[in-house]
Amino acid sequence: MNGVQASETEALFSVLRQSAGGDAVTAIEALVREGPDRALNRVNVLDFAVKNRLDEERAIAAFLHAARVGLFDLSWNVLCPGCGGVLDANASLKTVHTHDYNCALCGAGYQATLDEMVEVSFTVNPRIRRIAAHDPQALPMWEYQRQIFFGTGIDLPDKFEQIIDEIVIDSIELPPGERASLSLQLPSEFVIVFDPVTHAAQFLDVKGEPTRERQNLTVVFNKVRAQSATLQMRPGPLRLALENRTDVRVLPAVCVAGEALHHLLGKRRPFLTANRLLTNQTFRDIYRTDTLDVDQRLKITSLTFLFTDLKGSTELYERVGDLVAYDMVRAHFRILHEIIAAEAGAVVKTIGDAVMATFPTPDRAIAAALRMRDAMSSIKHGDRDLLLKIGIHEGPCLAVMVNDRQDYFGQTVNIASRVQGLAVSRSIFATGPVVEHPGSSSILKTSSLEPVRQRASLRGITDELVVYEIP
Structure with missing residues (x-):
């Protein structure tokens, strides 16, 4: 932090101490000053309370007051119940819609429910401290997966990238408007070509006799989240042509949808739901009609x-x-x-x-x-x-x-x-x-x-x- 940031931050914490519990504010201040970037993006308040031995209600109230004074920004994230991925991130609950949200990774559609699918998380305001996640397009591929695609209810292990190495056959960062091709060997498994930026997926059911003839497949990434049919392919060589028709980079990866992936996505932890926040007196007092x-x-x-x-x-x-x-x-x-x-x-x-x-x-x-x-x-x-x-x-x-x-x-x-x-x-x-x-x-x-x-x-x-x- 520079001098201006430090003085502004201290002033805001001084205001926060007047409205929130001491232990919770002390823990939040330590997080802002000393926590790694990753820990300040989409904070899971319930997990934060456990790790800092805080009462959950006091921790929730402290983060709400911290958001009110401008230390943190709230995000209302619509989660896929299947994989735990963020289907939509909103700065306000007002922009969460009532029609179906579709998850390409799970191949399913869901209607948002406030107590099961909408999480509330807190990210440090960039004026207080600039972190890598404030510029998602600059995050490394797997940090993007960890910090932007997955919600706070997924308990990702520290050795996340090691597990990814076991699951992913190949991957690439593809700039906007560009094309690329990958040459790879398809195993006799169920395989998914998935991009977390556009939420696009192509399922490949790889089975039958192995072939030595090269198979070809083209996947186009755009802003239309259309569900693709599952293609049947044979084990063996594949030339995968990728085309990015969006104005942002995409991060497609070819993954084996086996036990390792299911185990990774199956580890969950409690998160602060929109429903719980709406039934919180501090939230109702602060936000009232908004x-x-x-x-x-x-x-x-x-x-x-x-x-x-x-x-x-x-x-x-x-x-x-x-x-x-x-x-x-x-x-x-x-x-x-x-x-x-x-x-x-x-x-x-x-x-x-x-x-x-x-x-x-x-x-x-x-x-x-x-x-x-x-x-x-x-x-x-x-x-x-x-x-x-x-x-x-x-x-x-x-x-x-x-x-x-x-x-x-x-x-x-x-x-x-x-x-x-x-x-x-x-x-x-x-x-x-x-x-x-x-x-x-x-x-x-x-x-x-x-x-x-x-x-x-x-x-x-x-x-x-x-x-x-x-x-």
């Missing part, structure tokens, strides 16, 4: 919804008076917000005296509900506690924008709201997917709570639903 486009409808395969409402709030105002009741209700909201954030959830909205919150997993919602119920004993007038009605349900939904606010839509939301309506006392009501989640079961068992199974008819829901009352 999340989705008004016309977007992005799918989430699993999200847990928790609804609360105060029992007898009208009677409370009559009993203790407007001023005291108002203070009690405000105190209740403050406690709920703190508990929801502490359990990795986020408040979507408040409606009167009710709260709608989301959690990444059912066990987090159960833990929050139990803490909420206990916390109400601290808000009382005379000898009477506030009673909180709580309902929880988990399932698929759509992330949408409603009235300039990021919200959720679907039957899962409706059911969660209706389940909350079943509660008439301190009991918490939850559906089967919530109670039967392994984490939830463990929490309930540790708390010596035995859910009571029952069937219930919910308004607007055709069939009866199995629900559990947690006493």
